Amino acid sequence: MTGTRVLAGTRKGLFVLTSNAKRKDWAVSGPHFAGWEIYHAKGSPVDPDRIYVSQTSSWFGQIIQRSDDGGKTWFQPGSPEGPQTDEMGMPKGESNKFVYDTSGETGRPLTTHQWYDGSQHPWEFARVWHLEPSPDDPDTVYAGVEDAALFKTADGGASWFELAGLRGHETGANWAPGAGGMCLHTIVIDPRNHDRIYAAISAAGTFRSDDGGATWKPINKGLHSQYIPDPTAEVGHCVHRIAINPKNPDILFMQKHWDVMRTDDGGESWVEVSGNLPSDFGFPIAVHSHDPETIYVVPIESDSLHYPPEGKLRVYRSRSGGNEWEALTEGLPQEHCYVNILRDAMAVDEHDPCGIYFGTTGGQVYASADEGDRWAPIVRDLPPVLSVEVQTLP
Amino acid sequence: MAKIRVVLPHHLKTLARVDGEVALAVEAPITVTSVLDALESAYPMLRGTIREHETLKRRPRVRFYVDQEDISHDPPDRPLPEAIASGREPFIVIGAISGG
Numbered sequence: 001m002t003g004t005r006v007l008a009g010t011r012k013g014l015f016v017l018t019s020n021a022k023r024k025d026w027a028v029s030g031p032h033f034a035g036w037e038i039y040h041a042k043g044s045p046v047d048p049d050r051i052y053v054s055q056t057s058s059w060f061g062q063i064i065q066r067s068d069d070g071g072k073t074w075f076q077p078g079s080p081e082g083p084q085t086d087e088m089g090m091p092k093g094e095s096n097k098f099v100y101d102t103s104g105e106t107g108r109p110l111t112t113h114q115w116y117d118g119s120q121h122p123w124e125f126a127r128v129w130h131l132e133p134s135p136d137d138p139d140t141v142y143a144g145v146e147d148a149a150l151f152k153t154a155d156g157g158a159s160w161f162e163l164a165g166l167r168g169h170e171t172g173a174n175w176a177p178g179a180g181g182m183c184l185h186t187i188v189i190d191p192r193n194h195d196r197i198y199a200a201i202s203a204a205g206t207f208r209s210d211d212g213g214a215t216w217k218p219i220n221k222g223l224h225s226q227y228i229p230d231p232t233a234e235v236g237h238c239v240h241r242i243a244i245n246p247k248n249p250d251i252l253f254m255q256k257h258w259d260v261m262r263t264d265d266g267g268e269s270w271v272e273v274s275g276n277l278p279s280d281f282g283f284p285i286a287v288h289s290h291d292p293e294t295i296y297v298v299p300i301e302s303d304s305l306h307y308p309p310e311g312k313l314r315v316y317r318s319r320s321g322g323n324e325w326e327a328l329t330e331g332l333p334q335e336h337c338y339v340n341i342l343r344d345a346m347a348v349d350e351h352d353p354c355g356i357y358f359g360t361t362g363g364q365v366y367a368s369a370d371e372g373d374r375w376a377p378i379v380r381d382l383p384p385v386l387s388v389e390v391q392t393l394p
Numbered sequence: 395m396a397k398i399r400v401v402l403p404h405h406l407k408t409l410a411r412v413d414g415e416v417a418l419a420v421e422a423p424i425t426v427t428s429v430l431d432a433l434e435s436a437y438p439m440l441r442g443t444i445r446e447h448e449t450l451k452r453r454p455r456v457r458f459y460v461d462q463e464d465i466s467h468d469p470p471d472r473p474l475p476e477a478i479a480s481g482r483e484p485f486i487v488i489g490a491i492s493g494g
Contacts, residue, residue, distance in 0.1 A: 035405055059455040059489040060405055060443040079439035097447045 001351055003393030005070065007051065008365050009038030009344075012383035014053055015365075016071045023355050023369040026378045032074065033065065040130050040344055043391045047138040052157060054128035054143070062127055064095040064157050077157040094159045098125050098143070098151055101162040108168025113147065114176035123147045123167065130344060132187035135194055142213070144184030148175060148201040150213060163213040166199060171218060171235040175204035178238050178257075185343055186242050190249045190266075198252065198267065203228075203238035206254065208267050219267030223256065227303075240283045241343040245292040253295050253322070255285040255343075260297055262322050273322020278309045284346035288371065289354045293321040296348075296356060296372060298341045307338040315356070317372050331375035332366065339364070344387035351392055359385025395419045398429055399484035406444070406487065410437040415484055424479040426458060426470040444487055459486040 006017040006026075013031025036055045044050040053065040053074070065074045078095025100123055101107030115121035126146040134140035139156040142163075149167040151160045166184075175182060183202055190196035195212040198219075205220040218235050228236040238257035245251035254261040254270065258281050261270040274280035279299040288294035295318050301309050308314060313332040316325040339362035349355040356372050359365045363382040368375045400416040407413065418432045427450075434441045445452050450470075452458070457466045461477045477483040 034408075057405065059403075059453070060409075061446075061453060062442065063409065063439075076439050079441075094441075096442045099448055 001392050001394065004349055004351070004355065005043070005048070005391040005393055006347075006357055006365065006367070006378065007041040007043070007071075007387075007389045007391070008359050008379075008382065008385055009041050009053070009387035010359075010363070010383040010385050011037050014038040014041055014055075015379065015382055017365065017378050021351055023349075023351070023367060026367075028379055029071070031383075032071070033063075036063070037127075038386060039127060040387045040389075042131050042133055042389045044133040044138040044141075045135050048391050048393055050133070050138040052131045052133060052141055054131055056127040062096045062098060062125075064128070064160075066095075066157050077155075078159055095157050098128070098145055098160055099162075100125065100149060100167065101164040106164065107162070108164040111168065111172050113172055113182060114174065116177060120173065123149070125149075126181060129183045129185045130187055132189065135189055135191065142187050142189075142197070144187050144199065146181040146183035147177075148182050148184040148204065150184060150187070150199055152213065165209070165214050166207060166216045169207070169216055169218075171204070174233070174235050175201065176236065178202035186239075188242055188244045188252070190244065191246055192249050196249075196266070198242060198244070200239040200242050200254075202240065203257075204235045205237040206239050206242060206267060219263075220270070221268065222263075222270030222272075223261065224259070224272075225257065227257070241285050243285050243287045243295070245287055246289065247292040251292065251321070253285050253287060255282050255297055257281065257303060260285065260322060273318070275318070275323035275325055277316055277325050278314075282341075283343040284341055284358065286346045286348050286356065289348050289350045290352060291319070291354075294319050294371070295321065296346065297325075298346070298358065300340060306340045311335055311337050313337040313339065313360075315358070315372055315375075328368075328372045328375070330373065331368075342386055344389075345385050347388050347390040349390045349392045355390065357388050357390050359388040361385065395421055396424055396479050397481045398424065398432070398478065399481055400429065400433055401484045401486045403487060403489045405489070406440060409439055409443065412437075422479075423471075424474045425472060426465070426468070426474065426485075429474070429478075429485050430470075455490040457488045457490060459488060 004019045008015040013034045015030035019026045039054045041053040049070040051067040055063040066077045112120035130144040132142040143151040150163045186200035188198040197209045207216040223237045225237045240255045242254045260274045262273045286296045312334045315328040339360035346358040356368045361384040365378045398420045420432045
């Protein structure tokens with residue numbers, strides 16, 4: 001492994017940060033897609049030159065960008081140059097077309113979910129929150145969208161179709177939007193069995209498919225959420241992020257709205273492992289690449305105060321799979337720090353020692369090349385960071 | 395075929411990789427629908443950015459100005475004024491003023 005590439009999606013464009021395996025000196029390129037919100041960018045595990053980007057705007061909607069050369073050049077895979085038309089005579093331009101599947105054959109009727117005032121509201125597409133490239137095929141990608149649903153492309157992002165079993169789940173009427181909208185924000189593919197897929201939705205909870213995304217079941221047993229009428233309901237939980245143990249994929253970790261949780265049986269049951277954290281509210285959670293009982297969170301004061309406790313930016317590491325946590329502070333601001341770290345804005349590389357990265361709403365991207373012991377900013381003054389992914393390059 | 399001038403907002407110019415105005419050949423009748431059909435045909439990457447896929451409804455934060463009037467709420471198949479049809483004035487697509 002000789003290289004490292006960090007993809008930082010921000011409110012005003014994508015930044016690509018590159019280094020070697022030492023991860024000390026960094027080159028910064030960007031903003032790519034300047035002025036657009038980049039909710040997420042992620043590379044293919046089987047072809048690191050292949051990168052997919054979710055570019056969005058409240059004005060102009062959703063765009064999908066793709067690079068085949070590691071981020072040097074970009075294109076929209078469903079919008080070929082020139083007047084290429086479909087059978088109806090309309091020009092192609094489908095890489096940003098996310099239409100819920102209501103067909104009788106594969107789809108589900110367009111139902112309703114809870115709205116902020118408790119009334120029922122029809123599903124409406126807003127944006128792609130998360131892109132999860134397949135571990136097998138660079139042309140296959142899953143997309144988690146708002147309003148919550150799962151889409152898939154099998155042609156490199158040129159066209160997308162919904163895996164409607166999740167949106168059409170019988171519990172859908174009880175799903176509700178969080179402050180950021182009703183989004184499917186986390187997609188985790190079991191590294192041992194690629195037909196086993198986990199998806200997390202705010203605010204519905206975690207779901208698992210064992211048949212490649214066709215059918216789904218809620219897996220929220222053990223979760224306890226005071227902010228819903230029945231704190232142990234099957235759905236309605238505001239799961240912020242889940243992460244899988246790469247060595248034993250039956251073990252997953254969860255940062256919930258409040259509470260850090262763990263499962264040892266693929267989500268059938270969860271137990272709380274918040275232990276001695278100063279706050280168990282937070283957004284991201286990450287698992288060490290080589291030591292699967294080592295996990296990372298960034299505690300945030302509360303649901304009302306989205307900044308670190310005491311104004312001290314501290315990553316907390318557990319080497320015991322939860323419950324016992326240590327604060328990692330070296331190189332991080334320990335006074336007057338009031339940034340947030342969003343759910344998709346933390347990632348780990350596969351170097352040895354494992355590197356950890358996270359981005360803040362204050363525009364910093366911090367990196368640690370030694371498992372979190374020491375931190376340094378790669379960049380300090382970007383727009384608010386929405387997502388951070390890292391690629392370990394051959 | 396009428397030659398219609400279209401002014402796009404900054405972000406859509408970037409997306410379509412154009413500078414300045416766009417010139418389009420549009421068959422009569424000259425309406426919002428026929429102008430946008432011609433625009434999206436020439437620049438497929440703009441599909442879904444001005445009006446929604448499938449329904450072709452104008453996106454809520456996009457506005458259409460013609461000859462110093464906001465016609466965003468007019469029926470999209472109503473003929474546009476002579477100033478637009480003759481190419482004297484451009485058809486202006488604008489993003490609503492909000493955000494940072």
